[in-house]
Amino acid sequence: MLPRDEAFNFLLFCVRNPQPCPILDVLEPGQTEPTIAPGADLRTDLPRYCIFKNGQLKEEVEDVTAIFNENMVCFLLGCSFSFENAMLAAGLPIRNIEENKNVSMYITRIPCKPAGPFSSMLVVTMRPMTPKQAIRAVQVTTRFHLAHGAPVHIGSPEAIGIKDLNRPEFGDPVTIRDGEIPLFWACGVTSQLAATSIPLPLVITHAPGHMFVSDLRDEDLTVL
Amino acid sequence: MLPRDEAFNFLLFCVRNPQPCPILDVLEPGQTEPTIAPGADLRTDLPRYCIFKNGQLKEEVEDVTAIFNENMVCFLLGCSFSFENAMLAAGLPIRNIEENKNVSMYITRIPCKPAGPFSSMLVVTMRPMTPKQAIRAVQVTTRFHLAHGAPVHIGSPEAIGIKDLNRPEFGDPVTIRDGEIPLFWACGVTSQLAATSIPLPLVITHAPGHMFVSDLRDEDLTVL
Numbered sequence A, B: 001m002l003p004r005d006e007a008f009n010f011l012l013f014c015v016r017n018p019q020p021c022p023i024l025d026v027l028e029p030g031q032t033e034p035t036i037a038p039g040a041d042l043r044t045d046l047p048r049y050c051i052f053k054n055g056q057l058k059e060e061v062e063d064v065t066a067i068f069n070e071n072m073v074c075f076l077l078g079c080s081f082s083f084e085n086a087m088l089a090a091g092l093p094i095r096n097i098e099e100n101k102n103v104s105m106y107i108t109r110i111p112c113k114p115a116g117p118f119s120s121m122l123v124v125t126m127r128p129m130t131p132k133q134a135i136r137a138v139q140v141t142t143r144f145h146l147a148h149g150a151p152v153h154i155g156s157p158e159a160i161g162i163k164d165l166n167r168p169e170f171g172d173p174v175t176i177r178d179g180e181i182p183l184f185w186a187c188g189v190t191s192q193l194a195a196t197s198i199p200l201p202l203v204i205t206h207a208p209g210h211m212f213v214s215d216l217r218d219e220d221l222t223v224l
Helices: A004-016 A080-089 A131-142 A189-195 B003-014 B082-091 B132-143 B187-197
Strands: A024-025 A049-053 A056-061 A075-077 A106-112 A123-128 A182-188 A201-208 B025-027 B049-053 B056-061 B075-077 B104-111 B121-129 B179-186 B203-206
Touching: A004 A024, A004 A049, A004 A075, A004 B003, A004 B025, A024 B003, A075 B049, A123 A131, A123 A189, A131 A182, A189 A201, B003 B025, B003 B075, B003 B187, B082 B132, B121 B132, B121 B187, B179 B187, B187 B203
Parallel strands: none
Antiparallel strands: A024 A075, A049 A056, A049 A201, A106 A123, A123 A182, B025 B075, B049 B056, B049 B203, B104 B121, B121 B179
16 A cells, blocks of 8 residues: 555556566555455455555554555555465475465565666565476466466576575575475565655555455466 | 556556556656667657547547657557467468458447546457367467457357447458357457547557557567
8 A cells, every 4th residue: 555646656566567566456546445355444454564654664553544544545466375275286385384484585686677766676485396396386376477477586596686595584484305496486575665665655565474365266366 | 648647547447457458568657668669669650640639539640759748658558469470370260361451349348347537348359260260269369468368258249249240340340251150359449448438638549450569579478
């Protein structure tokens, strides 16, 4: 959620960077009921929010009714959690689920395409698996283009600017077993870095790992 | 191309209606060099333009340098012509090419999702083929999600509000042979109806059938 004055530029940022920012819904200024979840209220129905002022994180809250105003525009972006059912159905491991942790997220050195004043490095999620499983994971996730789609990188973390897989910028580290390689998918947290890359008076985001659950089915996020 | 004051709402219209309006590029106000065609100038490099004032078509021209201004925002949307090579490679007939005509375009009774002041009925292109070919055409075009993707309708024109296939609203009528059924794909002309659904002081579009050719390859418009 951010002020209407920058809504066009932010929407442009999402359009130019569809892998980290797959757009599921954008509401008109002041509106809080998504078309993808009729009856919901985005001011109250996320489990946890982050409130940024002038680009700085000020607090985490569970309700933003008091701070939301008619000037704010809500954006809903797809999440890689939406392809996890399909991955599990294909027999692929999701280590963070196995270990009951949040997925590991890293800030890479891959620049997104800027739009107006907004810019960001690409944030990625990481899931480790064997090379054979990695090939299947590319196939399974490709069709979920509205849930970040295929991986953006496989293998060497250094090649995309990640120094230590055990120290993710967001979420938790997970075990990487012998013979496994890391797979990296574009992550919606990228949009939060972009939205806070300039000192807007107010930006409200979901807290990492505390996403909004819409009425869409996983299959609604696929191209085929 | 339309004024920046309505650029957010129009971008929203495209985002909410991705089948007729697949976004390939959106430029910042006053810019005319697309990222998908470096070195091009959108004021001169289309073969023909339509100029609308207050929602009314005023003239068709081959250069808009004199009328374009710093206030205008350029949108580039995908075109079904971009999947025609793949259809031909699959041995599918494209009747309008066979008959050296422009594709048939119709205004349906299917409403698009509105955004701000913009609204439109869905415009479709039509290509006739046998049922067996139709199944293959669905397969071939599905992956071209940035060129309108899979058909939106197969068979009865009446079901989507088309009264007479021999009288398209845009383009030319084509022959439908015995045993063939019409296939309908979403068409980018929808965006022109939306952009002119309110009386904006200036809207510039390509003339139907006179599209801009970018540097993208057909394969860049596919999801897999």
